[in-house]
Amino acid sequence: MNPLRLFHKSFDHGVHPAHLKEQTCDLPMQRVPFVKEYLMPLGQNLGAPSKSIVQIGQRVRKGELIAEAAAFVSTTLHSPVTGTIKEIGDFRNFDGNFVPAIKIEADIYATQQSDAGNPIEWQSLSIDEFIQEVQNAGIVGMGGAAFPTHVKFAIPEGKKIRYLLINGAECEPYLTNDHRLMIERPEDLLMGAEIVRQKLGAEETVIGVEKNKPEAIAALRQHIKPGDPVRLVPLHVKYPQGAEKMIIKTIFNREVPAGQLPRDVEVNVNNVSTVVAIADYFERGRPLIERIVTVSGPGITYPANLIVPLGTPVRELLRFCGGLTDATQEVIMGGPMMGRPIATLDSPITKGSSGILAFTAAETSRRKEYPCISCGRCVEACPYFLNPARLARLSRARLFDEMVNYNVMDCVECGCCTFACPSAIPIVQLIRTGKDDLRTRKETPA
Amino acid sequence: MNAKDPELLLEHAPLLQQGMSTPQAMRDVIYSLVPVTLAGIWFFGLSALLVLVVSILGAMLTEWVFSSAENKTESLWDASALVTGLLLGLTLPPGLPLWMAFLGGVVAIGFGKIIWGGLGNNLFNPALVGRAFLLATFPIAMTTWNPVSDVDGFFMVHATNLALPFMHVEPDAMTSATPLGLFKFEQEATPIINLFLGNTSGSLGETSGLLLLLGGLYLWWRRDLDWRIPASILLTVVVFSGILGLFDAERFPTPLFSLFSGGLLLGTIYMATDPVTSPITPKGAWIFGCGIGCLVVLIRVWGGLPEGVMYAILLMNAATPLINRYTQPTVFGRGKERS
Ligand code: SF4
Ligand code: SF4
Secondary structure, eight states: GGGGGTTSSSSSSSOOOOOOTTTTTSSEEEOOOOOSSSESSSSOSSSOOOEEETTTTTTEEEOOOOEEEESSSSOEEOOSEEEEEEEEEEEEEOSOEEEEEEEEEOOOOSSOOOOOOOOOGGGOOOOOOOOOHHTTOBBBEEEEEEEHHHHOOOTTTTTTOEEEEEEOOOSSSSOOOOHHHHOOOOHHHHHHHHHHHHHHHHEEEEEETTOHHHHHHHHHHHHHHHHHEEEEEEEOOOOOTTTTTHHHHHHHOOOTTTOGGGGGGGEEEEHHHHHHHHHHHHEEEOOOOEEEEEEESSSSOOOOOOOETTTTTTHHHHHHHHBBBBBEEEEEEOTTTOOOEEEESSSSTTTOOOOEEEEHHHHHOOOOOOOOOOOHHHHOTTTOOHHHHHHHHHHHOOOOHHHHHHTGGGGGOOOHHHHHHHTTTOHHHHHHHHHHHHHHHHHOOO | OOOOOOOOOEEEEEEEEOOOOHHHHHHHHHHHHHHHHHHHHHHHHHHHHHHHHHHHHHHHHHHHHSSSHHHHHHHTOOOOHHHHHHHHTTSSTOOHHHHHHHHHHHHHHHHTTTTGSSOOOOSSSSHHHHHHHHHHOOOOHOOOOOOOOGGGGGGGGGGGGGGGGOOOOOOOOOOOOOHHHHHHHOOOOHHHHHHTTOSSSTTTTTSSSHHHHHHHHHHHTTTTTTTHHHHHHHHHHHHHHHHHHHHOOTTTTHHHHHHHHHHHHHHIIITTOGGGSSOHHHHHHHHHHHHHHHHHHHHHHHSSSSSOOHHHHHHHHHHHHHHHHHHOOOTTTSSSOOO
16 A cells, blocks of 8 residues: 555554654663552553452551452552551542552561562463463553453454564653663563463564664564564554554554454554563562653653652652753653643552653643644544544534544544644544543433 | 642643644745746746735735734734735736736635635635636736746836726737747747746746746645645646647647646646645545646636636635545545455
C-alpha cells in the first residue's frame, strides 16, 4: 500500500514527535531510598479492584500479599515494604479522585532487603496453574494500560498463539524506562519471554525495539544465542509504534480486526517490563512490588531512571530528583502524548506508571486555536484511519450519535491528530466528550 | 517537604505539537508567491503593482470590517485575507480599472468567505469567487490583455487602470491576445520558452510557469500543500490533451502547451490546493484533481472561452463535500480483506 513500506517496516500514518530521550537515556537505573509511608490503591489494574485482606495495625513483610484478586479480570497486591498497615480508606489518586487504598508505614528498623523468595518450578506447571501463578504475582501490563497479564494468557478453546511479541518500542517521547531495562537486564527479559513462550506454546518470540535505541538492540542481540527461537526486529521510529495493534501491523503486516484482540491474529503482546516482572517472579519468587519509572522533562532538576517501590508518593520521587524547577506548570503521569495530568503530588506510583514528567509553560500553553481549514493533516496522522477533523466538528455541534457512523469508538486517543493539527484544535478532547456522552447514555437508557 | 508544590495545571495530553500553525502556513503561501508577484510587476509595470495593492486592500478591509470586535486585528494576522487578495490580484489583467480590482477583493472576502461563516467554512475558493464575479460583471475589461511592457514602459500606468467607477472605458490601444486566445481563435502557438519564463500577455501572475513551479516546490517542501492535487491535475491534463493530440495534432494543443499556458499552473498550485475547499481525504484529493484536469481540457477545447481553469476549480469545489463523504478512509481493522 504505502510505497515507503519497501524502505522501512512500519504501520501507516502516525506522527514523528521529537524523541526527547537524551536527558535520561544514558542514565543507569537507580534505586530510590525508602520513605516513611506508602499508599497502595486497590484499583491499580484495569478490571475489578483488588480486595484488601489486611487489618489496620497488622505487620506486613515486603512482598507479602495484602489484597487478593476480586475476579478473574483483577489481580493481587503485595506490600512494597516491611512495615505496619496504618490506614485503609479513601485517598486521592493522581487524577484527584478518591479511591480506596491501603496506607503502609515503613518499619524504619527493618532492613527492607527482599526476602529471598523461592523460585517456582515453572516447567511443570499446566497452563491453568501458570495463569494462576501470574495472577498471584500481581503482574499487569506495565506499558501503561495495566491490564492484568494473566487474562491475556487465557487463550480460549480453539485459538492458538503462534508468536509471542515483546514490545520494546517505547514510542512515547521522554520515556526511557523500557530502554534502560533492555540494556541492564537483557537476560531476565529473555528468560521471562522464554517462560511465556513455552507456556503459551508459541513458535517464536519476536522482540520489537525502535531503532533509536541502538544500545538496547545491541544488548539483546548479545544475549540471544544462535538457535534460540527469538527474533529481534529493529523498528522504524514513529509514534505510536508501541501501540499493540500498530506493532503487530508493523511486524506481521496483519491488522487486528476492530473490536478484536491480538490473539485473534495468533499473537500475544507483552511489554518488556512485564516479561521482566514474570522472570522476577518465577526465577526469584518476587511478586510485582516495584517498577522502573523515568522522571524527566524540562521541569525536573535532575532527571533519572528510578527503581521505585509501588506506592511511593510522586512527591518523594521528585524530591529525590532535586525537586521541580520554578518554571514547572504541570506534572504528567505517563508520556507526553497519552499521559494524564497529576492533580496532587501526594498520589502514588502504581503498576502502570511508566514516567513522571514535569513541563513548563513552553509545553503547557496552548497555541491560539484557529478554525479547521480541512488541511487533512489529522486524517493523514490517524493510525486508525479515522477522520478526526470530522469527529471534532461533529462533537462541537453536539451531534454525538452521528459520530458513531464515523467509528468514534475505534479511537484510542493516541493524540496523533491533535499533535498534527496546525489550527491547534483540541481534537482528542472533543472526541472524548463525544465518547463520554455516548457511554453515559448507553448506561442509562432513556 | 522541600519539593516545590506549584499550582499544577491539568492540561490534557498530547502536550507536544508539531511546529506548523495555520497562520504560518498562510505566510508560507505569501512567501512562495513573492517571485511570481515580482515577475508580474517586472513584466507588466507599475499597473500590475497597483492592481495587486488595490485588490489586497479590498480584501483586507472587508475582512477587518466584518470580523467581530474582539477579533479585529487577530483576523488580519492570520493572513488569510491577504492571501486571498493577493491571489485574486494575480488572476487579473494588468490593465483592469482599479476600482474593479478593489470591488473584486471585497466580493472575494464578503461573498467568498464571510457569508459562509468565515475561514474554514466556505465551499468555494474566495479568490476565484471574486474573479468569477468580475468576469461575469465586466467581461470586456476582464478579457482585455495588455502586452508585456518594455523597459521604458515600466512606469507607465495604463489609462484603463485609472477609469472612474461605472464610466465607459475606452479600451487601451495597445492590447494583445493571450497565448490561449491566440491558439483558440487564430491557431497560433506561442513558443514554450515564453510561456515558461512569463513574457507573454495574460493575467498578472499566471504567465511564468517556472516561478509558479518553484513556489509550488517550496510549499511542498514545507508540507503546506497536498501534492496529490497538483500531481493529479497536471497528470490528467497531460494525458487527456495528449490523447486528443493523437487524433488531430493541428486542432488540439500539445500537452506541454496545455500545461504552461493560461492559468493552469497558478490555479493548480494555489487555488485548487486551498485546503478549505479541497477534499480532506487522500483518495478524495486524487478524484478532485482528476476532475479539475478533465474539466480544464474540456472547457478549453470545446467551450466558448479560451480559459477554463477557474470554472473547473469552482465546479470541483462544489463537489468536495460529496467527494469527502464517499472517500472516507477504511478504518483500521475494518477492511474487507482480512489479511
Ligand atoms: S486520537 Fe483517535 S482520532 Fe486522533 S489520531 Fe489517535 S486514534 Fe485517530
Ligand atoms: S489537522 Fe486540524 S485544521 Fe487540519 S483538517 Fe484536521 S482538524 Fe482541521
